[in-house]
Amino acid sequence: MSRIGALGAKLYRGDSSYDFVARRKLWYGISLLMIVISLTGLGAKGLFMGVEFQGGAVYTTPKTEMTVEQARSTAQAASGNDARVQQLGSGGLRITVTGLDTETSNETRAALAKELGIPTQQLDSDLVGPSWGEQMTSKALTGMVIFLVLVSVYLAIAFEWRMALAALVALIHDLVITVGVYAIVGFEVTPGTVVGVLTILGYSLYDTVVVFDKVKEKTGTLGKQSRHTYGELANLGLNATLIRSVNTSVVALLPVAGLLFIGAGLLGGGMLKDIALSLFVGLAAGTYSSIMIATPVVVDLKTRESTVKAHDKRVLTKRAKTLTKVGSEEDGSVDLHEEDDDADEDAEPQDAAPAGAGVVAPRRQGGTPGGRGRSRSGKRR
Template identity: 50%
Template sequence: MSGIARRLYRGEVNVDFVGRQKLWYSLSGILLLISVAGLLFNGLNLGVEFKGGSVFSFKAPTATIEQVRGTFAESGAHQVIAQTTQNGWRVTTESLPAERVSAVQKAVANEFELRQNDVTLQVIGASWGGQVADKAIIGLIVFMLAIILYLTMAFEWKMALAAVVALLHDLVITAGVYAWSGFEVTPATLLGFLTILGYSLYDAVVVFDMIKEVTAKLGTTSKMTYTEAANNALNHTLIRSLNTTLVAILPVAAILFIGTTLFGAGTLKDLSLSLFVGMIVGTYSSLCVATPLLVTLKEREPRYQAIARRLSSHGTSGAKAAARQPVTAGAAGGAGGTGGTTTAGRGGATRAATPSGDKRKKR
């Protein structure tokens, strides 16, 4: 494992991401189909902020979740969602009339030996959640337009299209996870959705920057097709993408799996699940969705079709040579966004120096 890690870090591992685009498209299609099915059949478990309802809060350290749910159900409340927090119990029901609220408070007080005033009530209207959802949709549209404009100016419209498709891919799959898991969708969840957009875009821009640098040198005498050059650039940024994801996902996983189980941080759970899923899917989409889609679009250009026909007619390919080419310090810097160049490798320099060295020996 350590040997593979060192080879991966030095850019010596050449994974054919682009060549397996049918595999990635099939996998993404299956994930999208499952996600859409979950959204259609299960739907999202919208929180009280979106559909409105009554929220009861009280302290009962010895109570169990079955007791709490049973008490609310017997008093006439439906759609009971009970959660433990640092301040006690938080139970959400549908919107209840005033007489039903009084009956619920009385039943809870009698069951857990509390005063009726100790069972507090908060009534939330659905209009507030609707306003949050509307603002989130507006923010999403503005974000997408800004992405298209920036990537079109910094790179080209085909890269912008590939990045937007990858972002929509990430959003649908993340929403599908919420649909199948039954996790409650709250305003914090929407915040997490908007956050993963930025993360996914960052990963895609890093990959596209390296692809732009490597493919800019392709000409009529090039020994690599656009597909091979893009795959070469993708492998050179692979370790950076994996390291970035690992470092970012560790604290999110700690919040999701440790914070929510030990400390009962309900709001953080809603946020951390969207971040956890979105980061994983975002890394996958930048490597296996955005880049293959970009290559599919670029290979249709006459310039790169001519290169592919010439190499095919000669029976040559630069894929294996590209896999053996090391990345210089300049190229590594380019992967990090600081700019740099890739060279033809040390082998070419050695062959160029050999004839002059032979002449000196003969003299």
């Protein structure tokens, strides 16, 4: 068995574990920092919505010697709007200009064709109306809201409302970080981006549900034992699925990294990077949130319950008494009263003697049923 496999087996059996739950304030702090950075980037730069969402035109040139800067300046001068230019693997350019009507689109196309030195008909042009873009945005938001509602209902039925709330916190955490990275990097938001975001939300939810299932199994024995608190049992469940979650995430991230860094970066894959970036960031954030955020949030919510709070208090009190007793034995001064109390708690109650029963006198040693016996010399009396 490999070292990773042996470690996974130890974590699953509970022979070895890392206390993620006890260090949850650290994970909360890291997540808060990433969210602040994401929101700052989103507020400062905003999202560059593609023509599918706000209307505009997309021009695709044949192989050309025109630079990206020349194409951008020509498109902006002709249209009066901001333009995005991408280098394609075929040697052509993809020029995106948002907020154009039909007349302005034709003027921009003619200006680009003149700069390229080709007939206007050789410059491919796709015009998207703003009404269609608004429908795309509305449907994307509606689909996401329906997805979150259905997820919450399912988790509340399959587990409990606290786990459903924790899963939503993890999903929002992943969504904010992914959108913030998109804003900071400045990638164009396309339908491929929406597909990627919905995919990573589903993946994050899947990983969280697997962890919750094991946490539910471990914490199901809460009232039947007095050795572990709720947080400790939840941490055992989290450790039991740790290696599985990490392995699954690494296997999922490798092909996505290939799409992002090789397909889109080196080969100029164009729209590949729109979906690859959202998948890469979302998968990494989803793995982090399912381990570091979801279960600790459940523990914080559950420990507010009176029954769980009382159970944890009993466990900690008993543990403190045990540690005190061990320390007293090592010092040579055992607390007899404490031992008596523990013995009284562990001892089973004896049945009381029935009313009216006489006291049975002890039988004389050496006596016989007939009253005969032997003297000390051994002779029969």
